[in-house]
Amino acid sequence: MKLRPGAFIPELLKHLFKKPATVMYPFEKLNIPKDFRGTPVLKPELCIVCRACVRDCPAFAIEIETLSEEEKKYKMTIHNDRCIHCAQCVESCPTKALFMDDGYELSTDSRRKLKIAYVYSRPKKTAQQSSEK
Amino acid sequence: MAIMKALVYLFVYPGLLFLFVYSTFCEWFDRKLYARLQNRVGPAYTGRAGILQPIADFLKLLFKEDIIPENADRIIFSILPVIGVATVATAGLYLPLWNYDVSRTTFNSFQGDIIVVLYLLCLSTVILFLSGWHSTNFFSTIGGVRVLTMLFGYEVPLFLSVLSPAIVADSWRLAEVANFYQDFPFLLFFQIIGLFVALISLQAKLERTPFDIPHAETEIVGGTFTEFSGKKLAFFRLMTDIEMVVGSGLIATVFMAGFAGGLMGSLARFVLKTLIVIAILSIIRATFSRIRVDQMVVFSWKYLTPLAILQLLVSIIIKGVIK
Amino acid sequence: MKKIKIPIGPQHPALKEPISLRITVEGEVIKDADVRLGYNHRGIEKLAESRTYVQNIYLMERICGICSHSHTTCFVQGVESLCGLEVPKRGLFIRMLVCELERIHSHYLWLGVAAHEAGFDSLFMYTWRDREVVMDLLEIISGNRVHYAINTIGGVRRDLSEVQKEKILEGIQFLKKRMEYYTNLGTTEPSFVARVSGVGILPKEKAMSLCAVGPTLRASGIASDIRKDDPYAAYDEIPFSVCTATSCDVLGRVVVRIKETMESIKIVEYLVKNLPSGEIKVRAPRKVKEGEAVSRYEAPRGENIHYIKSNGTDKPERVKVRAPTLANYPATIEMLKSGFIADIPLIFAAIDPCICCAERFVEVIDTKNENTQVLTMAEIKKRYSKSQGLKKGSSVWPL
Numbered sequence: 001m002k003l004r005p006g007a008f009i010p011e012l013l014k015h016l017f018k019k020p021a022t023v024m025y026p027f028e029k030l031n032i033p034k035d036f037r038g039t040p041v042l043k044p045e046l047c048i049v050c051r052a053c054v055r056d057c058p059a060f061a062i063e064i065e066t067l068s069e070e071e072k073k074y075k076m077t078i079h080n081d082r083c084i085h086c087a088q089c090v091e092s093c094p095t096k097a098l099f100m101d102d103g104y105e106l107s108t109d110s111r112r113k114l115k116i117a118y119v120y121s122r123p124k125k126t127a128q129q130s131s132e133k
Numbered sequence: 134m135a136i137m138k139a140l141v142y143l144f145v146y147p148g149l150l151f152l153f154v155y156s157t158f159c160e161w162f163d164r165k166l167y168a169r170l171q172n173r174v175g176p177a178y179t180g181r182a183g184i185l186q187p188i189a190d191f192l193k194l195l196f197k198e199d200i201i202p203e204n205a206d207r208i209i210f211s212i213l214p215v216i217g218v219a220t221v222a223t224a225g226l227y228l229p230l231w232n233y234d235v236s237r238t239t240f241n242s243f244q245g246d247i248i249v250v251l252y253l254l255c256l257s258t259v260i261l262f263l264s265g266w267h268s269t270n271f272f273s274t275i276g277g278v279r280v281l282t283m284l285f286g287y288e289v290p291l292f293l294s295v296l297s298p299a300i301v302a303d304s305w306r307l308a309e310v311a312n313f314y315q316d317f318p319f320l321l322f323f324q325i326i327g328l329f330v331a332l333i334s335l336q337a338k339l340e341r342t343p344f345d346i347p348h349a350e351t352e353i354v355g356g357t358f359t360e361f362s363g364k365k366l367a368f369f370r371l372m373t374d375i376e377m378v379v380g381s382g383l384i385a386t387v388f389m390a391g392f393a394g395g396l397m398g399s400l401a402r403f404v405l406k407t408l409i410v411i412a413i414l415s416i417i418r419a420t421f422s423r424i425r426v427d428q429m430v431v432f433s434w435k436y437l438t439p440l441a442i443l444q445l446l447v448s449i450i451i452k453g454v455i456k
Numbered sequence: 457m458k459k460i461k462i463p464i465g466p467q468h469p470a471l472k473e474p475i476s477l478r479i480t481v482e483g484e485v486i487k488d489a490d491v492r493l494g495y496n497h498r499g500i501e502k503l504a505e506s507r508t509y510v511q512n513i514y515l516m517e518r519i520c521g522i523c524s525h526s527h528t529t530c531f532v533q534g535v536e537s538l539c540g541l542e543v544p545k546r547g548l549f550i551r552m553l554v555c556e557l558e559r560i561h562s563h564y565l566w567l568g569v570a571a572h573e574a575g576f577d578s579l580f581m582y583t584w585r586d587r588e589v590v591m592d593l594l595e596i597i598s599g600n601r602v603h604y605a606i607n608t609i610g611g612v613r614r615d616l617s618e619v620q621k622e623k624i625l626e627g628i629q630f631l632k633k634r635m636e637y638y639t640n641l642g643t644t645e646p647s648f649v650a651r652v653s654g655v656g657i658l659p660k661e662k663a664m665s666l667c668a669v670g671p672t673l674r675a676s677g678i679a680s681d682i683r684k685d686d687p688y689a690a691y692d693e694i695p696f697s698v699c700t701a702t703s704c705d706v707l708g709r710v711v712v713r714i715k716e717t718m719e720s721i722k723i724v725e726y727l728v729k730n731l732p733s734g735e736i737k738v739r740a741p742r743k744v745k746e747g748e749a750v751s752r753y754e755a756p757r758g759e760n761i762h763y764i765k766s767n768g769t770d771k772p773e774r775v776k777v778r779a780p781t782l783a784n785y786p787a788t789i790e791m792l793k794s795g796f797i798a799d800i801p802l803i804f805a806a807i808d809p810c811i812c813c814a815e816r817f818v819e820v821i822d823t824k825n826e827n828t829q830v831l832t833m834a835e836i837k838k839r840y841s842k843s844q845g846l847k848k849g850s851s852v853w854p855l
Contacts, residue, residue: 003646008420008578011637012170021585022174033592035614037599058511086514086605091613100599171581271462275484275797342575343647351470351573351801421647423575425798426484428650 037087038102040078044120046097049074053089053098062089072122080106080114138232142241146400147230152222155404156374157187162408163377163415170419187374191367199363204269213267214361214368217260221375224253228382229308229391230399245305250383251292254338257376258284261340261347264369265357276356279347279426283337286433287344291334293441294327297448298387301455307383311391318390323451327444328388330437332410335380336417337429339373343421344429381410459487462797466495470573470801473811477804481797489792491785496812504775509535509609509744512772516762517603519777520813522565525558526755527762527777527813528607533688534751534764535609538744544735547611548690553624553727554597554606555689556720560631561590562756563717566808567638570710573801574651579641586634593627596620611737621728632721639714643707653707656791656803660704668787669780670758671716672807675701675708682754696723706806742770755780757808779813 023030032038040062053062061082067073090098108114142148161176161184168175176183201210226241227250233242258280265277299305301320302313314321337344348356355361358369385391385406392402424432459482466474474495480488500519504512516531517524529551536543543551564587571579591601597620598604606612642648658668663676673680681698683691699715701708746768753760758780765774784807791803822829831839 002644003649004644005646006420007641007645009416011582011641012416012419012578015172016166016169018172020169020174021172021588024174024177033596033599035599036595037605056508056510058507058514084514084518084603085600086517086603087599087613088510088514088605091608171578172585173581271460275462342577345575346798349575349798351575352798354469419578421576422571422579422645422651424647424650425796427796 032102032104036102036104037085037100038104039080039085039100039106040083040087040089040098041101042076042078042118043097043099044076044118046095047074047076047120047122048095048097049122050094052092052094056088056092058086058088059084067119074120074122076118076120078116078118080116081111139240142232143226147225147228147403149222152225152375152378153371156371156378157191158184159378159381159407159411160187160374161185163411163418166412166415167419170416191371194367194370195364197363197366199365200360202269202360205267205360209263209267210360211365213260213264214365214372217257217264217372218368218375220253220256220260221372221379224250225375225379225382227307228379228386228403229311230403231396233308235308235312242306242308247295247299247305247307247310247383247387250307250379251295254376254380254383255284255288257372258338260372261357264361265347268357268360270360272353272355272359273357275353276347276359279353280340280357282426283340283344283346283429286430287334287337287437290330290433290437290441291338293438293445294330294334295383295387297327297441297444298324300445300448301452303452307386307391311386311393314390315393320451321388321390323447324388324444326440326447328384330441330444331384331388332413332417333437334433335384335410336414337433338380339377339414341414342418343424345423346426346429349423377411377414378407381407381414384410458482464800464804470804471811472569473809475809475811477792477800479792479797479800484796484798486792486795486797486800489789491789493785493811493815495815497815498812501775501777501816504772506771508742508770509772510742512775513607513609514603514605516775516777517605519779520810521602522562522810523558523755523757523760523813524603525554525606526753526760527779528605529555529689530751530753530755530760530762531764531775532607532609533753534749534762535744535766536740537751538747538749538764538766539609539741540745541610541738541740543611544738545690545732546615546734547736549727549731550597550612550614550616550736551607552689552691552694553616553724554594554604554612556723556727557590557594557597557624558604559720559756560717560724561587561594562808563713563720564590564631564635566713566756566805567642567710569808570652570706570802570805571648573805574648576645576648579638579648583638586631589627589630593624596623608737608740610740611735613737615736616728616731621731624724624728628721628724632718635714635717635721639718642710642714649707651798651802652710653703653705655706655799656795656806657704658787658791662790663704663787666786666790667783668758669783670755670808671709671712672758672784672787674699675712676704677702682752682759686752688751688753694723694726706802709806743768744770744772757781757810758783777813777816779810781807781810782814782816784809785814 049064051064054064059082061079063077065075067075087100090100106114144150165175176186179185179189201207227246229242233239262277262280265273265280299310302310304310340347348358358366361369389406392399394402459480462479462481464477464479465471466476476492478490479486500515504515507515513528513532516527519527564583568580568583594604595601598606598614606614658676660676660678663673663678677700679698679700684698696719699712699719701711744766746766748765751762760780761778763776764772767773788804788807792800795803
């Protein structure tokens with residue numbers, strides 16, 4: 001191996017007049033790729049309350065409460081403060097009611113603000129059936 | 134009138150105020166250039182393009198908690214940063230900017246002031262060693278020992294290389310050396326080796342990469358500065374910055390024909406020439422990796438000192454030819 | 457000269473994670489070294505026992521932030537062998553693709569870290585800038601930059617499209633060009649070479665007897681690579697060579713990692729160009745048959761071992777992880793001896809330590825009657841004070 005003192009100088013000087021590689025983050029943002037795993041979001045009209053997501057979530061970030069048994073009213077809480085963004089819930093969901101959006105700027109000043117609750121009844125078909133009764 | 138002039142000289146230009154402002158500007162320039170060489174942005178928010186960042190850092194440090202280690206000598210520990218700033222600022226007064234007359238001796242320009250500047254710059258290094266030694270911390274002690282070890286490496290080539298232009302000019306006075314080279318600028322070409330040695334030695338004196346051995350953060354945490362915080366650290370940082378300005382000013386005086394041309398002209402020349410020196414120092418800082426302290430001593434005695442002696446020989450021969 | 461003990465860590469700028477290295481020095485020369493672990497124990501193995509296999513994939517991913525894919529693959533392979541699942545070819549290829557991209561990313565990162573420890577901040581900035589390219593590729597493939605979460609039991613979760621393939625090939629070309637430049641730079645820049653060559657010598661016999669793994673072992677001239685020795689996934693059908701160096705020092709480790717990156721780039725090219733068609737995963741049962749499995753995997757830092765014991769339910773009974781860094785600690789102590797203080801960060805960084813991956817519980821085995829005993833921290837402290845003859849209330853941790 002031959003030693004060359006100052007082997008780095010040409011590369012350094014070349015970059016002196018180039019645009020810096022830094023992205024000035026809060027002012028400019030990078031593009032998010034198509035299938036980025038952001039935060040989980042529920043489409044309440046598709047949920048059949050099978051609880052597959054609750055069972056598979058590694059961080060126990062999804063909770064489903066039954067508000068009223070007769071009206072088939074449920075409340076799903078997604079704890080984004082616990083979520084590890086693995087998208088296993090999306091995979092486990094049989095009706096594709098959950099999906100990941102591209103939100104990544106989650107920071108707030110309180111954990112409570114990260115909790116998102118969805119109150120919904122079962123899909124229309126079941127709801128109609130129950131009202132017919 | 135002479136007293137007013139002297140006071141302005143001491144406190145405004147090129148005294149404390151100018152040195153403070155200009156040294157923070159030089160720190161910004163160095164940081165920005167270093168960042169751009171690395172394809173980064175560098176300081177960006179405080180002031181236009183982050184130009185006020187060093188001042189902001191200084192002010193922030195002033196308001197931070199100030200801790201003195203239990204076992205340390207309180208008085209020496211507190212007084213060292215102030216003495217450090219004082220010595221390098223004093224060294225700055227001897228740069229021939231204005232308020233000097235080549236024909237007569239004044240308090241800031243006399244035969245032998247070149248030695249005084251080098252001596253004061255050397256004193257600041259000793260202060261770094263003392264501060265490391267008095268911190269009573271393993272890392273500081275090791276840092277202090279490294280400061281001294283390095284001092285034995287770079288001080289001799291620095292002295293030899295800075296003095297060799299003075300030999301040709303036949304004067305130990307900075308103003309006269311600068312004047313001599315203004316009259317015979319072509320003689321500077323024979324001082325190229327000396328300039329090279331002086332730049333490398335200055336880099337070592339300022340403890341910047343590849344010679345940032347005494348405060349190598351990944352090895353010995355903060356080195357000599359480990360126990361310093363708040364105001365004291367702020368003063369040490371200021372000292373390093375002023376040292377950079379004075380050191381590059383000294384090199385600009387002896388190797389780049391000084392700063393003639395009245396008040397404004399000398400200021401413009403001073404800024405331009407010191408910025409060139411600082412830019413070279415920044416490029417050196419970006420190009421190399423830190424070397425070990427034993428490698429540094431070997432390097433300076435094996436390469437730098439012989440080169441400096443060679444420069445001395447060249448200077449003596451030139452002097453003979455001129456006569 | 458008087459011997460003094462200096463503490464490197466648990467908090468030190470050279471260490472990115474807490475570990476305590478106690479170094480005995482004489483002047484600048486190291487005479488002895490000692491490693492203390494246990495500052496970052498997270499109880500992951502215990503946690504794994506209370507989670508289902510699917511949940512555990514994501515837990516295993518969080519053992520390490522850099523070789524996250526290594527741990528999931530190792531775990532998933534073990535579970536697959538317990539279930540007797542045959543992963544489809546395409547799934548295996550995508551798994552290997554992410555694995556090799558991860559290796560490239562890890563070695564780029566390491567080169568930057570090594571440069572930073574040597575005080576070569578420009579090289580650090582440049583390597584980390586270029587590392588963004590491979591991070592972006594991984595983000596395109598898996599949806600995240602660090603925790604790819606692409607493995608699942610029985611295959612992978614995401615397929616590769618033609619557009620993604622093109623982007624990978626494009627990015628790989630750039631990385632190849634840059635790595636060639638860094639090879640050139642890292643081996644010719646005198647100040648950097650002076651710092652790394654002849655530092656942290658680990659002779660071949662020592663490397664063997666101290667059970668070093670990964671690039672640390674290969675830099676001592678031993679061609680050991682799990683991908684070749686005990687091929688998992690589909691490594692037996694992929695052409696690649698095991699990179700070694702004979703200089704046994706930190707420079708050798710730099711060279712091995714650089715060569716490995718070039719090799720990984722070739723593998724990625726091969727994988728993308730020869731990607732078979734078909735399914736990417738098979739359905740996995742939730743409950744795993746009773747049994748034990750050991751899975752080995754060549755992580756960027758060396759051999760990674762997972763031991764899984766299942767009891768027929770949907771939760772494992774025991775998961776044991778042996779991260780590569782743990783295997784390299786004895787060798788590190790050997791390397792540190794008779795170096796300089798200035799070499800500590802470089803030598804320690806040269807094993808590419810991932811400290812919290814290697815934090816496991818303490819088990820004391822009595823050599824006389826082979827009784828095993830799990831000790832609490834309080835018990836360890838008590839025993840330590842007793843052995844050192846310390847009085848009650850005096851500092852247990854002298855440094």
